[in-house]
Amino acid sequence: MNNKTIATYTLGCKVNQYETNAVEEIFTQNGYTLTDFDDKSDIYIINTCTVTSMSDRKSRQVIRRAKKNNKDAVVVVMGCYAQNDPDTIIKIDDVNLVVGTKDKNKIFDEVQKITNHDKVVRVTNIMDELEFENLSVTSYTKNTRAFVKIQDGCDRYCSYCIIPYTRGRIRSRNIGDIVREVQSLSDNGYKEVVLTGIHIASYGKDLKKSKDKLIPIINSQKDDFIQADISLIDVIEEVSKIKDIHRVRIGSVEPIIISDDFLQRLTKIEKFCPHFHLSLQSGCDDTLRRMNRRYTTDEYKNAVLKIRQYFDSPAITTDIITGFPGETQEEFEKTYSYLSDINLYEMHIFPFSRRSGTKAYDMKNQIDNDTKHKRSEKLIALANKNKNEFEQNLIGKIFDVLFEQKEEQYYHGYTKNYVKIHVKSENDLSGKLIDVRIIGFEDGRLIGELII
Template identity: 45%
Template sequence: MKKVAFHTLGCKVNQYETQAMTELFEKANFTVVPDTETADVYVINTCTVTNVGDKKSRQFIRRAKKNNPYSIIAVVGCYAQTAPKEVLDIEGVNIVVGTNDRGKIVEYVEECAVDEKINVVDDIMQVKEFEELSVQEIKGKTRAFLKIQEGCNQYCAYCIIPYARGPIRSRRAPEIIKEVKTLVSNGFQEVVLTGIHVASYGKDLREKNALIELLKEVNRVDGLKRIRLSSLEPTLITEEFIKELAGLEKICPHFHLSLQSGSDSILKRMNRRYTTEEYRQIVHRIRWYYPKIALTTDIIVGFPGETDEDFETTYNFVEEMAFSDIHVFKFSPRKGTPAADFSDQVDGIKKHHRSEKLIALGLKMRAEYQSQFIGEVKEVLFEAASKDLEGFFEGLTDNYLKIVAPFQAGLEGQICNVLLEESKDEYITGKII
């Protein structure tokens, strides 16, 4: 029996697509092995958000070929899509697929010889239909990521993803519901609905209120306990949307609400489609319906043209929003995006100092958010043995608090009531009751 190994870089969407491809190989009687082992086939699912992602992809390609010089190397994903010739020219690469036609990956592998090179990357801008890649089972996981949407039409000045993923395409609701039911029947109690730009779900289908109507259908699935949404565009959160969302009892009170900058001038240069005042009103709207919601966000520091004043404005705005956590990124010029050619690039040392200052603020806000739940009893979906404390198990509350509690047999995949006792840096200790 032939062996296949997968190496995945990047986002949750990539992880979902790798799982779908894994199941395709298993159906074709391949044995899946870790990417550190010798395999007949290596599939590298690449990321191209930053130049670092491209570099990591190239490094693993070379490592895989050293593991087995006679293996077939298939490179898929965003880096393969945006630079197919560059990828195919890497020594050892046999197949380049991109971000479409992953469903044919087994067919491509079985038809390819060790000394052959195949490029099947198509023009992603011309792809109009969602590629169905369903997942039946996710080994070693208790939360299931489920892709509902592909592509992005936003074209933020710093982002390569619209060019790598193409225009928005939405998955049909019946297929989504079918997969949710399958996952629930396999023991999953939480699904995370993900995509490249989830807020655009349904716009290509010309269906009114498509996302909220989909969420209502998912909410009705028997046996499902939690629905979590991945990163959301602020402009999605209208009064009508949040009011209806608050009526769905399975929706987790945790939103990742993209910000990127707290300076209006920088937001405009980024081609973000809101102002800080609009963002502020959206946050107030959310907290009216979800008073203790976990709000997380992304911030880019050192975007071209960001002055000290812009950064201080961002810092003050982030502090005012009182996020439960923030992810801070130093701007990295990405070839092929408008921002890479902006003349007023920010010095690397300034980026570093700004990043460190915001990270410190993020830690402070996370501690403040966690502390308000000490002494409360929360439902925790336990996932695995704790990486922080030996003899403890860890899991998540509906509002994305990481909880660790003393180990008990049979905890994995179970939702238990836990008394939250003490807030640490990255987690809260608790006692199962």
């Protein structure tokens, strides 16, 4: 009997979380027991992020924590930071194996070959990778919703972003594999799935073009789908056909994907969750051009208006970078005014982080940290105001809520448009999908009551 243990720690995005869960599943299927990262374990795996310099620093901090509870453990580092800078990571004391964003399904076999004294780097050129690495997750230990990775890589090359260099070319997952994984998750009791990837708006671009139509046959052989001129909307439609999946949610998308046809097809999918994370980054066209973002503020606004035309109370969220090189005070004020006008539900504000290897790293007119943070604080205040207004406008409305867990006296869960609701109940609501009327707003939280 195998009594060995594994502990993991994930930094960064939902794709990283999915990949960590997939690696965990490989180990547990081979007899390992999953333990907490701060407990004694035989193997520690850290899945790293490199989107900002802060991400690199946090990754190193977590790596150095790994062997505190077991000096004889094997430490594995994977993910985007490992892909981008393996030489730095392998020099960190106690790191035994470095794997990038490829060959994650080989980590288990690699670990069986090494000791806690070895120093092994298994990082290859990700730009040479042309096929999607098929991992699988059939269960999550702590979630009521399941993430399903459908795509990897990015070809947009925004001037500030290191991720295309760490994730490589666009690779789309076979739609049959996606459907089978979602079916397995449904069989294990999951009611909601989130389709995620590095750039899911590009799903299908790399697939072989054919005159054949998409043929859906669920739970059949591996060739049950013919990949033919398909895109993200086709994946959403096929996944939504699985009987016991009640909700289908999508990760971050670009405004380029928002068209009348796309939205019309979405409105016909009752299970679709109208939460759109539309990446913006700046509300000034001059800044967007320097960022190499391939849309204008007018195009973005039109996408927002279209979504609001097709859906009732959709939650539209975004990311904004402050202090991008060359961002004048006038450009920042344009961004502030623009964001005030379009009034999004949530905005994640980030001061610009200079990443070596990107075009923005060498740009002139870098902005000082003090200015970046002051601009961030101003936008955060606006974001909080917009969020409070959006949520208070929901009072009196009825939503179905998928409940997660209890916090103090309240169970919390999320509506289809990803608004967090708190409800008092003596009954266990975890994992249940129940209609709730929103009755108030207290201490920054929306309060609801069950409709029995």
